[in-house]
Amino acid sequence: MKITRWRADRKPTREEIESMFRDEGFEFVLEDLPSGSEIAEHRHPFDEIRMVVAGAMRYNIAGNEFILREGDRLELPSNTRHHTKVEPGSDCLTIYAQRIF
Numbered sequence: 001m002k003i004t005r006w007r008a009d010r011k012p013t014r015e016e017i018e019s020m021f022r023d024e025g026f027e028f029v030l031e032d033l034p035s036g037s038e039i040a041e042h043r044h045p046f047d048e049i050r051m052v053v054a055g056a057m058r059y060n061i062a063g064n065e066f067i068l069r070e071g072d073r074l075e076l077p078s079n080t081r082h083h084t085k086v087e088p089g090s091d092c093l094t095i096y097a098q099r100i101f
Helices: 015-025
Strands: 002-006 028-033 038-042 047-054 059-060 063-070 071-077 082-084 092-101
Touching: 015 028, 015 047, 015 092
Parallel strands: none
Antiparallel strands: 002 071, 028 092, 038 082, 047 071, 047 092, 059 063, 059 082
């Protein structure tokens, strides 16, 4: 698992994040999740790459929790069990791609 925190003075725009994914050769989808929504524990047979455009999303991996905020990026290896919850107060917009080997 790799988390890259956004450290610039301003948050990246949706267009900038989409451009980053395109430059890396990823096909991606936009995922708009409502405030407080949860995705039950699951895993998938591909690496998950996700960046937050707006809002915040809490991940739980083996009991370890962390929050992704605007501009943060997560690279989650295949078959990693995880569940997520959108932080209350605002919807969460993310850009999501899969790396299949």
